[in-house]
Amino acid sequence: MSGPALEFRQVTVRYEPDDSPAIAAVSFAIGPGERVALVGLNGSGKTTLLAAAVGLVPHDGEIRFAEERLTRGSLAAVRERIGFLFNVPEDQLLFPRVLDDVAFGLRRRGVPAPEAAERARKALDALGIERLADSPLHHLSHGQKQRVALAGALVTGPSLLLLDEPSAGLDPPGKRALAALLDRLDATMILATHDLDFAASLCTRFLMLVEGRIAFDGKDAAEVKRRWEL
Ligand SMILES: Nc1ncnc2c1ncn2[C@@H]1O[C@H](COP(=O)(O)OP(=O)(O)O)[C@@H](O)[C@H]1O
Numbered sequence: 001m002s003g004p005a006l007e008f009r010q011v012t013v014r015y016e017p018d019d020s021p022a023i024a025a026v027s028f029a030i031g032p033g034e035r036v037a038l039v040g041l042n043g044s045g046k047t048t049l050l051a052a053a054v055g056l057v058p059h060d061g062e063i064r065f066a067e068e069r070l071t072r073g074s075l076a077a078v079r080e081r082i083g084f085l086f087n088v089p090e091d092q093l094l095f096p097r098v099l100d101d102v103a104f105g106l107r108r109r110g111v112p113a114p115e116a117a118e119r120a121r122k123a124l125d126a127l128g129i130e131r132l133a134d135s136p137l138h139h140l141s142h143g144q145k146q147r148v149a150l151a152g153a154l155v156t157g158p159s160l161l162l163l164d165e166p167s168a169g170l171d172p173p174g175k176r177a178l179a180a181l182l183d184r185l186d187a188t189m190i191l192a193t194h195d196l197d198f199a200a201s202l203c204t205r206f207l208m209l210v211e212g213r214i215a216f217d218g219k220d221a222a223e224v225k226r227r228w229e230l
């Protein structure tokens with residue numbers, strides 16, 4: 001497929017009509033297979049941008065997925081192709097048992113239970129946590145929950161992954177393992193983070209948000225660091 005996997009055209013989000021925008025006139029296009037780090041300080045608009053992309057907050061302007069515009073009518077179909085990792089894994093883990101949680105995205109799409117369970121086990125295996133399949137979620141550490149949430153995002157084979165602070169709360173070995181694992185995927189990826197080293201270990205392009213606007217869009221990690229330290 002040619003053309004961008006995801007494109008924002010002059011996208012603005014306001015949480016309240018009188019507030020200043022959380023993201024303002026944001027435009028960019030991401031090609032298929034690109035891995036883009038969305039960097040910025042707390043409150044710069046990273047989560048808002050990802051939430052707008054999956055229709056969780058209303059926007060002005062245009063958001064397009066592989067040429068299809070995000071509208072109320074296309075939202076459900078567009079979401080089918082996206083894997084989303086929330087900032088806090090607890091926000092997306094719904095079931096008491098790991099395997100049921102990971103299988104949920106498949107069950108929702110009508111995949112029969114035995115096949116869904118088998119594919120969920122494979123997704124867990126690919127993340128090195130097959131042994132947790134039958135564990136109760138509340139017994140897991142933060143890093144394990146993060147992986148379970150990621151398995152749930154990956155199980156449907158999404159072509160676009162939106163990851164919100166995936167390295168938050170992980171120790172250095174946990175971060176390296178996560179980076180290695182994401183590195184093996186060929187999905188298009190946007191990774192929101194304020195962890196520049198983690199971003200640089202995976203991404204080849206950086207979009208930097210400052211107060212809801214794109215202050216930098218380029219490949220030079222050193223330049224991002226320089227601006228970061230200002
Ligand atoms: N649900 C919300 N209601 C009102 N304002 C919000 C909401 N979520 C975020 N904001 C505001 O939008 C701005 C961007 O926040 P956010 O997208 O969470 O930034 P980041 O993810 O970069 O920390 C901040 O000023 C924040 O206070």
Ligand SMILES: [Mg+2]
Nearest residue numbers: 046047048087
């Ligand atoms: Mg955020």
